[in-house]
Amino acid sequence: MYLYRPVGLFEYRLIENTDFQVFPPRLYWQPIFYPVLNQKYAEKIALDWNTKDQASGYIGYVTRFELADEYLAQFEIHTVGDDFCQEMWIPAERMNEFNQQIIGKIDVVNIFKGEAFTENAELPEIFKVSPNSSKEY
Known part of the structure; x- marks a missing residue:
């Protein structure tokens, strides 16, 4: 299954630093990672939120990545708003x-x-990964 994730400039840079292989760990105030199920919803977030958000660097990147259906089946799909606004919540x-x-x-x-x-x-300092992180970014 293909999933999508809208990201701002700073999260994009962290992903780029891994040669586009992994997403960065969540920050202490981010209890979930929420990829979305379709490009339309990802583009809505990127355009409506990231481009207006200083913490996103006023830019929204829409990323797409693939995972096995069997693995993803364990995660519940949440609809948040319109029917097409579907996301998975990964702890x-x-x-x-x-x-x-x-x-x-x-x-x-x-x-x-x-x-x-x-x-x-x-x-911003708040987005810098702790030196105790298990992955270099």
């Missing part, structure tokens, strides 16, 4: 396991830039 403590299930690389399928976007945006 933060299972991110390493989830990342190991990704088939191939994480692809960028669309990019939306907000009016305030600049190429030289700096990563």
